[in-house]
Amino acid sequence: xxxxxxxxxxxxxxxxxxxxxxxxxxxxxxxxxxxxxxxxxxxxxxxxxxxxxxxxxxxxxxxxxxxxxxxxxxxxxxxxxxxxxxxxxxxxxxxxxxxxxxxxxxxxxxxxxxxxxxxxxxxxxxxxxxxxxxxxxxxxxxxxxxxxxxxxxxxxxxxxxxxxxxxxxxxxxxxxxxxxxxxxxxxxxxxxxxxxxxxxxxxxxxxxxxxxxxxxxxxxxxxxxxxxxxxxxxxxxxxxxxxxxxxxxxxxxxxxxxxxxxxxxxxxxx
Amino acid sequence: xxxxxxxxxxxxxxxxxxxxxxxxxxxxxxxxxxxxxxxxxxxxxxxxxxxxxxxxxxxxxxxxxxxxxxxxxxxxxxxxxxxxxxxxxxxxxxxxxxxxxxxxxxxxxxxxxxxxxxxxxxxxxx
Numbered sequence: 085x086x087x088x089x090x091x092x093x094x095x096x097x098x099x100x101x102x103x104x105x106x107x108x109x110x111x112x113x114x115x116x117x118x119x120x121x122x123x124x125x126x127x128x129x130x131x132x133x134x135x136x137x138x139x140x141x142x143x144x145x146x147x148x149x150x151x152x153x154x155x156x157x158x159x160x161x162x163x164x165x166x167x168x169x170x171x172x173x174x175x176x177x178x179x180x181x182x183x184x185x186x187x188x189x190x191x192x193x194x195x196x197x198x199x200x201x202x203x204x205x206x207x208x209x210x211x212x213x214x215x216x217x218x219x220x221x222x223x224x225x226x227x228x229x230x231x232x233x234x235x236x237x238x239x240x241x242x243x244x245x246x247x248x249x250x251x252x253x254x255x256x257x258x259x260x261x262x263x264x265x266x267x268x269x270x271x272x273x274x275x276x277x278x279x280x281x282x283x284x285x286x287x288x289x290x291x292x293x294x295x296x297x298x299x300x301x302x303x304x305x306x307x308x309x310x311x312x313x314x315x316x317x318x319x320x321x322x323x324x325x326x327x328x329x330x331x332x333x334x335x336x337x338x339x340x341x342x343x344x345x346x347x348x349x350x351x352x353x354x
Numbered sequence: 355x356x357x358x359x360x361x362x363x364x365x366x367x368x369x370x371x372x373x374x375x376x377x378x379x380x381x382x383x384x385x386x387x388x389x390x391x392x393x394x395x396x397x398x399x400x401x402x403x404x405x406x407x408x409x410x411x412x413x414x415x416x417x418x419x420x421x422x423x424x425x426x427x428x429x430x431x432x433x434x435x436x437x438x439x440x441x442x443x444x445x446x447x448x449x450x451x452x453x454x455x456x457x458x459x460x461x462x463x464x465x466x467x468x469x470x471x472x473x474x475x476x477x478x479x480x
Contacts, residue, residue, distance in 0.1 A: 098453045099475050102460045106472050111465040117472035125479045 100126055107136045112143045116151025119158045133162050137197065141204045149213040156219045159201060163227045170194050170229045194229070202228055209239045214251045217243055218258050225262070233266055371405060381410055388420050393431065396424075400439040407443040418448055425455055430464035437467065441474035452478050 103125065106118035119140070122132065133140070137159075144155055171194075208220055217239050224232050240262065243255045381402075388399045407414035424436035437459050440452050456478065459471040 102457050103475055105460045114465055114468045114472060117469050121472045121475040124476045
């Protein structure tokens with residue numbers, strides 16, 4: 085091992101050309117291993133990724149789950165280094181106002197290569213692996229404008245339904261981070277989070293300011309009986325930002341109000 | 355009990371290895387089987403090599419020749435296994451051979467061999 089360490093600089097020069105050939109391969113399994121090797125051996129050589137960038141984005145869907153994780157990590161690193169920060173048009177009205185004018189300039193400065201990455205990364209939203217979804221959230225937080233995040237959050241919420249301890253903690257931490265950064269848009273989706281997850285409430289409570297949204301407290305058994313009903317019914321989800329605290333609970337659903345009162349009496353999860 | 359008696363008896367060695375029993379005294383007899391055309395026996399010999407090559411570097415070097423010959427085998431699995439064991443043997447003397455092997459395998463027709471070459475790059479660099 086020590087002898088290998090002394091050979092490392094010379095060895096690197098010999099290995100990098102082979103790595104370059106592998107990075108331009110078209111087979112997803114090979115590319116994911118090549119990206120892992122790139123990350124390990126020469127992460128400073130972002131120039132090696134210029135040519136295969138688009139093919140890596142396209143093959144993202146076809147890689148296996150662990151390969152997707154590596155690829156997303158590497159792509160985040162590459163984009164942070166080599167792209168300008170993406171900005172969006174200031175308001176939708178501005179974008180629409182110029183629609184009928186000739187020669188209107190596109191106010192968004194989204195690089196087309198970045199758009200390709202967003203488009204192909206979104207296809208991973210329905211992945212079975214929770215690690216991939218969490219990595220996706222991280223990717224979109226790091227390198228996408230904030231408007232992309234609302235499309236990702238429902239998948240993150242879907243993961244919170246998995247009853248496994250090992251997946252719940254990172255999922256809830258990610259939800260907390262997302263909610264703390266963007267409480268306005270995420271509040272709409274947090275309603276569908278299983279509210280009886282006490283760790284979730286604790287984490288969210290810690291990251292939320294006192295006058296911001298708090299998820300309503302309902303009993304878990306109610307959710308079992310509620311299973312047949314549609315959770316994403318838009319009439320149930322109402323913007324709660326103008327209301328505060330206890331006024332949120334149970335306005336639209338009497339059973340929920342009763343349960344909330346019971347919960348409130350028991351003072352659990354505090 | 356030498357592995358030469360019956361190839362199937364040789365299968366007892368990895369069982370003993372996985373339990374932590376020291377089977378390094380059988381090194382020479384195991385290595386003699388490295389040229390076997392049987393894929394399973396080859397795989398088991400490679401597992402044995404990966405485990406004991408660091409403690410017996412001279413004897414491990416005797417088998418490098420055969421492993422290098424396997425790098426040009428018709429079967430993609432044999433090629434990949436050979437590259438894998440070459441990059442896994444932690445003997446500094448063969449690092450040059452490993453790099454040459456990697457350079458040859460990155461342009462291999464089989465994706466499996468190319469994938470193994472990518473992983474070998476990581477192992478080689480460590």
